[in-house]
Amino acid sequence: MKLQLIRNATMGIEYNKHLFLTDPYFAEKLSMPTYAGKSKNPLVDLPFSTEKIMEGVEIILLSHVHSDHFDQTAQAVIPKEFPLLCQPDDETRLNGKGFLNVNPIYDKCDWKGISINRVYGRHGTGEVLEEMGPSSGYLLKAKGEPTVFWAGDTVLCDEVKSFLIENKPDIIIVHACGAEWGNHVKIVMDxxxxxxxxxxLPQSIVIAVHMESVDHATVSRNRLCKYAKEKGMDKNKLLIPQDGEVIDITI
Structure with a gap:
């Protein structure tokens, strides 16, 4: 498994010799509205051109379709016939935007020798959860590859905990920026x-992404690194990539 963090939750994941792109967020720096009244978004440039990002991508996997996960720039760049995998809740909306190859995953699907299981997370708590709407995580499995769970936009809720304990993935990708909404309600992990x-899950490797790119975040890479050091977390078990960085893991 090879992962390249691009920006925010946009990643190239090479798995079982196939290349996924997750949550494409292609907007230019400071070209989109604020989420928290601090700054326009995104806060940083893409590390590569959109042409380079799309090079070799075979399919797009969407956790949900909020504007920092599938923005208008990405919707314009990506061909309308390009295959998309998504949660069922987003199928109609994606079709309405003209995409012709939308494939909702209700529970599980198989694609080119890769098993993909979907689970709903909780994109916040209380009234904020209702406002945010659904978001999903996905577990990838293939022969000869580590199992990979991408949590998507969720807090560490009981549903996600139960799924992780049952499946015990080798690698867990989390959105760890501690983004807040409303009255300082966390909508992703911190x-x-x-x-x-x-x-x-001490046996798993955790990769923290979705950091330093949106203005409603509260946790930076440096803050997470400092906290991890203070708490004595194993630096080989918590990986915090920079934008553009590649992580190659064989288990």
Missing amino acids: EYQTEELLNL
Whole structure:
């Protein structure tokens, strides 16, 4: 398994000799509205051109379709016939945007020798959860590859914990920026839930992404690194890539 963080939750994941692109967020720096009243978004440039990002990509996997996960720029760049995998809740919306090859995953699907299981997360709590709407995570399995769970936009809720304990993935990709909505309600994991996750599944490697790219985030890479050091977390079990960085893991 080879993962390249591009920006935010946009990643190229090479798995079983096939290349996925997750949550394409292609907008130019500071070209989109604020989420928290601090700055326009995204906060940083893409490390590569969209042409380079799309090079070799065979399919797009979407956790959900919020504007920092599938923005208008990406929707314009990506051909309408390009295959998309998504949660069922987004099928109609994606069709409405003109995409012709939308494939909702209700529970599980198989694609080119890769088993993909979907699970709903919780994109916040209380009234904020209802406002945010559904978001999904996905477990990838293939012969000769480590099992990989991409959590998507979720807090570390009971549903996700139960799924992880049952499946015990080798690699867990989390959105760990501690983004907040409304009255400072966390809508994704932060440093404390990242620690909880590492304690819950000490055999897994956790990769923290979705950081330093949107203005409603509260946790930077440096803050997470500092917290991990203070708590004595295993630096080989918590990986925090920079934009453009490649992580290659063989288990």
